[in-house]
Amino acid sequence: MLIPLQEARNIIQGMEVKRPPHVKLPLQAALGKICASKVVAEIDLPPHNMSAMDGYAVRSEDVGKLRLKLKGKIFPSGGNIQAIQSGEVAYVATGAPLPAGADAVVRAEGAKLEGDILQVSEIVYTGKDVRTAGDDVRKADTVLDIGVQIRPTHLGVLTALNIDYVDVYMPRIAVVSIGDELLPFNSKEAVEGKSRDAIGRVVVELLSQLGEVSYLGVVRDSIESISNVLMDSSKSFDLVITVGGSSIGEKDYVKAALSKVGTLLFEGVTVNIIKRGAVGLVNGTPILVLPGQAVAAAVTLAEHGRRILSRMMNSKLYRTETVSLAKDIKVEHKMDSLYLFSIEDGVATPLRWGAGLYSVLGEADGYAVLRRGELYRSGERIQVYRLV
Numbered sequence: 001m002l003i004p005l006q007e008a009r010n011i012i013q014g015m016e017v018k019r020p021p022h023v024k025l026p027l028q029a030a031l032g033k034i035c036a037s038k039v040v041a042e043i044d045l046p047p048h049n050m051s052a053m054d055g056y057a058v059r060s061e062d063v064g065k066l067r068l069k070l071k072g073k074i075f076p077s078g079g080n081i082q083a084i085q086s087g088e089v090a091y092v093a094t095g096a097p098l099p100a101g102a103d104a105v106v107r108a109e110g111a112k113l114e115g116d117i118l119q120v121s122e123i124v125y126t127g128k129d130v131r132t133a134g135d136d137v138r139k140a141d142t143v144l145d146i147g148v149q150i151r152p153t154h155l156g157v158l159t160a161l162n163i164d165y166v167d168v169y170m171p172r173i174a175v176v177s178i179g180d181e182l183l184p185f186n187s188k189e190a191v192e193g194k195s196r197d198a199i200g201r202v203v204v205e206l207l208s209q210l211g212e213v214s215y216l217g218v219v220r221d222s223i224e225s226i227s228n229v230l231m232d233s234s235k236s237f238d239l240v241i242t243v244g245g246s247s248i249g250e251k252d253y254v255k256a257a258l259s260k261v262g263t264l265l266f267e268g269v270t271v272n273i274i275k276r277g278a279v280g281l282v283n284g285t286p287i288l289v290l291p292g293q294a295v296a297a298a299v300t301l302a303e304h305g306r307r308i309l310s311r312m313m314n315s316k317l318y319r320t321e322t323v324s325l326a327k328d329i330k331v332e333h334k335m336d337s338l339y340l341f342s343i344e345d346g347v348a349t350p351l352r353w354g355a356g357l358y359s360v361l362g363e364a365d366g367y368a369v370l371r372r373g374e375l376y377r378s379g380e381r382i383q384v385y386r387l388v
Contacts, residue, residue, distance in 0.1 A: 032209030244292030
C-alpha cells in the first residue's frame with residue numbers, strides 16, 4: 001500500500017538506527033563528510049591584536065595632543081618593534097601584529113608622514129581598525145559541531161587554527177542492482193540482450209563523498225538471490241541500497257524478499273516518479289529500495305536516502321529553497337507528482353517530466369512535489385529540494 005510522503009518521512013525520522021563508524025581524516029579527504037566529534041579551538045584566532053588596515057599603530061590618547069614620531073615598520077611576517085611609548089607610532093601593514101601600547105590604527109590615507117613625524121587627519125579612537133585577539137574564534141570555541149557536513153569553506157578556519165585532521169563518520173554503504181537484463185557497470189564484456197548498470201553507477205557516485213561505498217554488482221531476479229544478498233550485506237554494512245525490481249511486475253521481487261528476511265516499513269508513497277521507492281530493515285540495518293529508472297532512482301535516493309543518512313549521522317543532508325516558477329505547470333496526473341527543475345538566480349525552470357530520462361538528470365538542480373489537479377502559475381513561489 002502506498003502512503004503519503006509526509007508519513008514516509010515521519011517513519012524514517014522515527015527509525016531506530018545505529019551510528020556508523022568514524023575515522024580521523026586529513027582535511028582534504030574529509031570534504032563532504034559529516035563531522036563525528038566536536039572540533040574545539042585550542043588557540044585564539046587571530047592569536048594577537050593585529051591591524052585591519054595599512055596604516056600606523058598609535059596610542060589613541062596621543063593623537064591631537066602629542067608630536068607623533070615614527071619608530072619603525074611592522075609587516076605580517078613580523079618586525080623588531082615590541083612596543084611603542086607615548087608619542088611614538090609604527091607603520092603596520094594589514095594583518096601585522098600590533099605592538100604593545102598601541103590601541104588603534106590610523107589609516108594610511110588618513111595621515112601624512114613628513115620626515116619621521118606623522119600628521120593625522122582622521123578621527124581616532126580606541127579599537128579603530130584593530131582586530132583583537134580572538135575576534136574571529138576564541139580558544140575553547142566550537143568550530144565544527146557533530147553532524148555538520150564539511151565544506152571547502154570550513155578548511156580556512158581549520159587550517160588557521162592548525163587543525164589538520166577531523167573525526168568524520170564513515171558509513172559503510174552497499175549498492176546492489178537487481179535484474180537479469182543487467183551487467184555490472186564496470187563489466188568489460190558485452191552480452192547480447194544485456195546492458196550495463198548505468199543507474200547503479202549514478203547511485204554509487206552520488207554517495208561516494210559521504211562514506212565508503214561498495215558496489216556489489218548485479219543480482220538476478222529471484223526472491224532467494226535477493227534475500228541472500230540482503231541478509232549477507234545487512235551484517236556488514238550500515239546501509240544497503242537496492243536498485244530495480246521495486247515495482248509490481250512479475251519479476252519485481254525486492255519487496256517480497258525484504259519482507260521475507262526483514263521488515264518492510266513502507267512499500268511506496270503517493271507521489272508520481274518516486275512512488276515505488278521503499279524502506280525496510282534487515283538485522284537492524286536500513287534497506288533503501290530504489291526504482292529501476294534513472295530519474296526515479298536518483299530522486300528517491302535524494303528524498304529517502306538523504307533522510308536515512310541524516311538520521312544515522314545526526315545531520316541534515318537535505319536543504320530547501322523557495323524559488324519562482326519560470327512557467328505555468330498544470331499537474332494533470334492522478335496523484336501528486338515530483339518535478340525536476342533547473343534553477344538560476346532564484347528562478348526554477350521545469351524540465352521534461354519522466355522517470356527514466358538520463359539526460360534530464362544532468363540538467364537538474366532540484367525537485368519539488370506538486371499537488372495533483374493544481375495549476376501553478378509563472379512567478380508563483382514554490383519550495384524545492386536541492387539535488388546539488
